[in-house]
Amino acid sequence: MILLISDLHLEEQRPDITRAFLRFLDDRAAQAEALYILGDFFEVWVGDDGMTPFQHEIAGALRTLSERGTRVYLMHGNRDFMIGKGFCREAGCTLLADPHVAQLGNERVLLMHGDSLCTRDEGYMRLRRWLRNPLSLFILHNLSLAKRQQLAQKLRSSSKQETRMKASDIVDVTPDEVVRIMQRYKVQTLIHGHTHRPATHSLQVDNQPAKRIVLGDWDRQGWVLQVDESGFHQAAFDLN
Secondary structure, eight states: OEEEEOOOOBOTTOHHHHHHHHHHHHTTGGGSSEEEEESOOBSOOOOGGGOOHHHHHHHHHHHHHHHTTOEEEEEOOSSSTTOOHHHHHHHTOEEEOSSEEEEETTEEEEEEOSGGGOTTOHHHHHHHHHHHSHHHHHHHHHSOHHHHHHHHHHHHHHHHHHHHHSOTTTTSOOHHHHHHHHHHHTOSEEEEOSSOOOEEEEEEETTEEEEEEEOOOSSSSEEEEEEETTEEEEEEEOOO
16 A cells, blocks of 8 residues: 655644644554655745754654655655755655655656646746755755745745735646646656546547546545555545
């Protein structure tokens, strides 16, 4: 069995989500061959050098899971794209590129966070290109920790305000981009998070049936996608 989750947005201000996640690691994830976390694992990440005791605790819990035999994979999201090698070493996890093709059971599956699919949100896409540029990342990493924290807070505030003002289709994925990326990687299944709209969508890619599975975010409830011999099964569960 393989498990996939995304968009937990872990932060000290949501101890209910943290408690549910730690229980999930001890119980269900401990029975899995692998756990994939497809971005926005943390609400904010300003650099491995700025790790808080809370973030060290989460890293330790992942390390324990890894040492018990579950492979742990992590992908950057738009909130935590500055997670680096230091955290991954401490957590015992492998950092994946976005996109990443994985063999899940007998199928090649494309894994993404999902924000790069939202091409109709032109303002966000411009910001994303700037933030992910190697030169920009170099500059960000060399800012003082205090400056990075201030910048992260500003970006979070402006992002929440702008999202509320945008039409729902603007902040969702672009259907043509979904087909294009699936054709590029020659897959019939795409799994991503980001949009907080859990569902399984049927579509056609190269005149063949295909599917796009959107992972749910952890807020009022948790979501997990299980992949086993019988297929792909996503379900919500109570955080308490």
